[in-house]
Amino acid sequence: MRRPAPGAPDTPVLIIGGGIAGLSLAAELAGRTGVVLLEAEEVLGYHTSSRSARQLIPSYGPPPVQALTIRTLALIRELEANLPQPILSPRGFLLVGDEEDVRDQASGHMHPITMAEAEGLAPELEAGSFEAAGLDTTSVSCDTGLLMDWHRRRIESRGGRILTNRRVDAAERTDAGNWLVSAAGEQFVASTVVNAGGAWADAVATLFGVRPRRLQPYRRTAAIVEAANPPAPDGPMVASALDTFYYRPDAEGVLISPSEAVPSGAEDARHRPEDIDALKALVNSVTSMGLGKVHRAWTGLRTEAPDGLPVVGFDDAVPGFFWLAGQGGYGFQTSSGIAELAAAQLHGERPPVDVAEALSPARGGL
Numbered sequence: 201m202r203r204p205a206p207g208a209p210d211t212p213v214l215i216i217g218g219g220i221a222g223l224s225l226a227a228e229l230a231g232r233t234g235v236v237l238l239e240a241e242e243v244l245g246y247h248t249s250s251r252s253a254r255q256l257i258p259s260y261g262p263p264p265v266q267a268l269t270i271r272t273l274a275l276i277r278e279l280e281a282n283l284p285q286p287i288l289s290p291r292g293f294l295l296v297g298d299e300e301d302v303r304d305q306a307s308g309h310m311h312p313i314t315m316a317e318a319e320g321l322a323p324e325l326e327a328g329s330f331e332a333a334g335l336d337t338t339s340v341s342c343d344t345g346l347l348m349d350w351h352r353r354r355i356e357s358r359g360g361r362i363l364t365n366r367r368v369d370a371a372e373r374t375d376a377g378n379w380l381v382s383a384a385g386e387q388f389v390a391s392t393v394v395n396a397g398g399a400w401a402d403a404v405a406t407l408f409g410v411r412p413r414r415l416q417p418y419r420r421t422a423a424i425v426e427a428a429n430p431p432a433p434d435g436p437m438v439a440s441a442l443d444t445f446y447y448r449p450d451a452e453g454v455l456i457s458p459s460e461a462v463p464s465g466a467e468d469a470r471h472r473p474e475d476i477d478a479l480k481a482l483v484n485s486v487t488s489m490g491l492g493k494v495h496r497a498w499t500g501l502r503t504e505a506p507d508g509l510p511v512v513g514f515d516d517a518v519p520g521f522f523w524l525a526g527q528g529g530y531g532f533q534t535s536s537g538i539a540e541l542a543a544a545q546l547h548g549e550r551p552p553v554d555v556a557e558a559l560s561p562a563r564g565g566l
């Protein structure tokens with residue numbers, strides 16, 4: 201039902217999208233700024249945020265991403281201090297391949313190690329399968345469910361509102377210059393709208409008359425499989441420098457991924473069993489794990505701008521519209537750093553890790 205748009209907004213900030221991006225920012229804002237978060241699905245994190253490999257790797261990604269990852273680790277460690285159980289647990293990241301590919305990919309916290317050292321850390325690797333290796337000892341696994349739940353509790357305990365089953369389907373300006381946003385038959389008035397729509401971020405922008413930023417969702421599949429000879433539970437995540445596979449020990453077996461990046465529309469992505477079969481054959485050809493039965497498999501969408509950097513900041517042409525999108529394969533590892541950056545921008549402050557220019561929606565190429 202439509203209601204007349206009042207002069208004062210219901211909320212200063214309305215966040216669209218209840219994945220890790222929207223939740224982290226809402227948690228950062230709650231208590232200081234009124235915030236309402238709208239999620240289209242029945243549950244939070246239903247799309248990409250419940251489908252990740254749950255690893256935070258400081259040496260992974262371009263320099264602004266690495267800086268935000270290091271900041272995110274520090275911020276999550278601060279909040280962990282007040283929790284009964286940890287969110288992060290140590291798990292090294294081991295890159296394997298030929299000399300040139302490993303050298304090309306190794307940066308930041310990754311350092312070269314010998315193949316003998318690599319096989320000591322991951323004895324399941326078949327000797328002779330790879331020439332070179334790099335190791336990031338600062339990498340950690342993340343209990344992403346716990347992290348998102350912690351954000352949810354913080355939002356709600358500080359007066360923020362989270363509403364699910366609210367797909368935003370229309371928006372217009374009020375006479376007072378606010379946004380009148382419609383979602384599942386309900387209306388909300390906000391002075392600033394944050395677009396944390398994941399794979400739908402360009403579609404959300406279009407609803408607000410904002411120019412899309414060429415954000416492209418890419419499929420990525422993962423599975424938990426049984427292994428005849430599983431790697432040690434505290435073994436590293438192992439990834440091919442050619443981006444053909446990665447795996448890591450998991451409580452239920454071994455988590456594997458073909459590391460694919462296949463363009464997709466924004467949708468509820470589904471895995472293809474033949475992709476998992478081909479991946480098991482590949483991993484079995486370079487390790488002694490003997491991968492077998494698939495416990496479960498899934499596909500999520502990693503959404504990227506053409507230059508691979510997240511898109512964060514106020515739109516340069518449409519006032520009151522803020523981008524929080526394009527996190528690609530770095531959404532968890534940059535989450536708290538990006539939330540801190542976005543909150544500072546929304547408050548007109550300078551963030552501790554200032555990569556605002558590199559992530560600006562006004563940068564060239566978008």
Ligand SMILES: Cc1cc2nc3c(=O)[nH]c(=O)nc-3n(C[C@H](O)[C@H](O)[C@H](O)COP(=O)(O)OP(=O)(O)OC[C@H]3O[C@@H](n4cnc5c(N)ncnc54)[C@H](O)[C@@H]3O)c2cc1C
Binds near residue numbers: 251253366396420526
């Ligand atoms: C297989 C795989 C492995 C990965 N591994 C890692 C990893 O190890 N480490 C890491 O850091 N990252 C990883 N990622 C990437 C990470 O999962 C994503 O970057 C992150 O989850 C993106 O979060 P998001 O909140 O932007 O998107 P999403 O979680 O997709 O949330 C966006 C939300 O917006 C909602 N929405 C869209 N349109 C509307 C609308 N009109 N109204 C209301 N709501 C709307 C959607 O329903 C959705 O819930 C991986 C991804 C995949 C697929």
